[in-house]
Amino acid sequence: xxxxxxxxxxxxxxxxxxxxxxxxxxxxxxxxxxxxxxxxxxxxxxxxxxxxxxxxxxxxxxxxxxxxxxxxxxxxxxxxxxxxxxxxxxxxxxxxxxxxxxxxxxxxxxxxxxxxxxxxxxxxxxxxxxxxxxxxxxxxxxxxxxxxxxxxxxxxxxxxxxxxxxxxxxxxxxxxxxxxxxxxxxxxxxxxxxxxxxxxxxxxxxxxxxxxxxxxxxxxxxxxxxxxxxx
Amino acid sequence: xxxxxxxxxxxxxxxxxxxxxxxxxxxxxxxxxxxxxxxxxxxxxxxxxxxxxxxxxxxxxxxxxxxxxxxxxxxxxxxxxxxxxxxxxxxxxxxxxxxxxxxxxxxxxxxxxxxxxxxxxxxxxxxxxxxxxxxxxxxxxxxxxxxxxxxxxxxxxxxxxxxxxxxxxxxxxxxxxxxxxxxxxxxxxxxxxxxxxxxxxxxxxxxxxxxxxxxxxxxxxxxxxxxxxxxxxx
Numbered sequence: 511x512x513x514x515x516x517x518x519x520x521x522x523x524x525x526x527x528x529x530x531x532x533x534x535x536x537x538x539x540x541x542x543x544x545x546x547x548x549x550x551x552x553x554x555x556x557x558x559x560x561x562x563x564x565x566x567x568x569x570x571x572x573x574x575x576x577x578x579x580x581x582x583x584x585x586x587x588x589x590x591x592x593x594x595x596x597x598x599x600x601x602x603x604x605x606x607x608x609x610x611x612x613x614x615x616x617x618x619x620x621x622x623x624x625x626x627x628x629x630x631x632x633x634x635x636x637x638x639x640x641x642x643x644x645x646x647x648x649x650x651x652x653x654x655x656x657x658x659x660x661x662x663x664x665x666x667x668x669x670x671x672x673x674x675x676x677x678x679x680x681x682x683x684x685x686x687x688x689x690x691x692x693x694x695x696x697x698x699x700x701x702x703x704x705x706x707x708x709x710x711x712x713x714x715x716x717x718x719x720x721x722x723x724x725x726x727x728x729x730x731x732x733x734x735x736x737x738x739x740x741x
Numbered sequence: 742x743x744x745x746x747x748x749x750x751x752x753x754x755x756x757x758x759x760x761x762x763x764x765x766x767x768x769x770x771x772x773x774x775x776x777x778x779x780x781x782x783x784x785x786x787x788x789x790x791x792x793x794x795x796x797x798x799x800x801x802x803x804x805x806x807x808x809x810x811x812x813x814x815x816x817x818x819x820x821x822x823x824x825x826x827x828x829x830x831x832x833x834x835x836x837x838x839x840x841x842x843x844x845x846x847x848x849x850x851x852x853x854x855x856x857x858x859x860x861x862x863x864x865x866x867x868x869x870x871x872x873x874x875x876x877x878x879x880x881x882x883x884x885x886x887x888x889x890x891x892x893x894x895x896x897x898x899x900x901x902x903x904x905x906x907x908x909x910x911x912x913x914x915x916x917x918x919x920x921x922x923x924x925x926x927x928x929x930x931x932x933x934x935x936x937x938x939x940x941x942x943x944x945x946x947x948x949x950x951x952x953x954x955x956x957x958x959x960x961x962x963x964x965x966x967x968x969x970x971x972x973x974x975x
Contacts, residue, residue, distance in 0.1 A: 594930035
């Protein structure tokens with residue numbers, strides 16, 4: 511059962527009353543997991559897509575201005591509008607939020623990959639060529655690794671902003687903790703529920719950022735010892 | 742009602758809840774917030790950039806802003822004792838657009854070509870001369886692009902504020918959502934997109950116009966250095 515309070519009654523900002531009911535704990539947990547799922551899926555698809563797009567840009571540099579411009583345009587669309595426009599096509603399935611969120615990651619991620627590849631020193635590429643690496647092996651084993659610091663920082667940025675964007679997808683019935691927040695608002699402006707949800711979102715964003723940072727440290731262990739490429 | 746018939750029936754455009762009035766409202770509070778952002782962030786960013794001070798705080802602020810959902814801040818204000826009124830709405834909009842202008846003004850001034858700055862000092866320019874005649878001029882494209890992304894950001898956050906009854910174009914989307922009218926919801930969303938693109942294009946032209954001609958072609962190089970804005974979206 512949920513509380514019925516109004517803003518004028520006893521409606522404190524902080525506290526854990528919201529969590530004293532099993533059903534609400536379950537709901538909160540479920541929403542938090544949904545928020546993480548949506549973020550991880552969208553960023554993962556976004557990474558694959560951005561990698562592919564960055565390879566195309568490498569091959570056809572002329573495409574860079576156009577592609578980045580297009581993504582800049584997508585990036586500037588308010589999410590609430592994009593999700594609403596997706597509604598007739600995707601209904602309330604998970605595709606709506608995932609398509610929207612993935613599109614938003616692209617400006618940051620494609621730029622990360624392109625800049626990352628650009629940060630690879632020519633000498634390393636020449637050395638790989640000299641050692642007889644083919645093109646694919648050179649990209650996979652040399653360039654991608656040297657580009658990693660820049661790519662990882664763009665992935666961190668994309669993940670954090672995706673977590674912050676998920677709540678708006680409540681309009682597609684998949685808003686993660688945004689659902690809890692809007693329910694709290696609708697439930698007579700129940701402050702604790704709103705604040706607990708917002709704090710949860712910020713904690714998720716910070717945790718995700720730290721996890722990717724740790725993974726990035728691990729992947730680029732050489733970087734700390736040799737300082738080959740600056741972050 | 743389909744989105745097309747919603748957008749093409751003239752009776753939807755007039756009256757206090759009509760499209761035209763909501764656009765006016767949206768532009769009015771967005772414009773006011775942008776003005777405040779520029780008044781606060783521009784002098785601050787330029788000053789800090791000139792003395793190369795406070796980059797940790799400036800960039801940290803931008804990163805912190807990314808993790809906080811604007812939707813959350815709006816709802817928190819809406820359940821506060823003040824409610825979401827003109828003042829709290831403006832505060833929210835300013836909060837989320839300030840980092841864009843601040844970081845770009847800082848970066849633009851701080852990263853003005855150091856050889857040119859040295860040369861200007863060498864021929865006897867003081868702080869003001871260097872700032873006004875060298876650093877500010879080379880920072881113009883970055884500052885303009887910061888203002889542009891701040892404006893886009895404000896328009897987007899202002900749309901979400903429609904959830905808590907702030908008016909503007911968000912009102913159409915959220916009211917249609919609440920009364921389950923998908924046609925109106927999509928129609929409202931199309932208007933929001935149109936407004937966002939219009940702001941983007943108009944300020945893009947302004948940016949081009951204020952950029953000194955020789956720097957226009959290097960615009961892209963500058964763009965790559967711009968600290969990324971928070972998505973318009975969140």
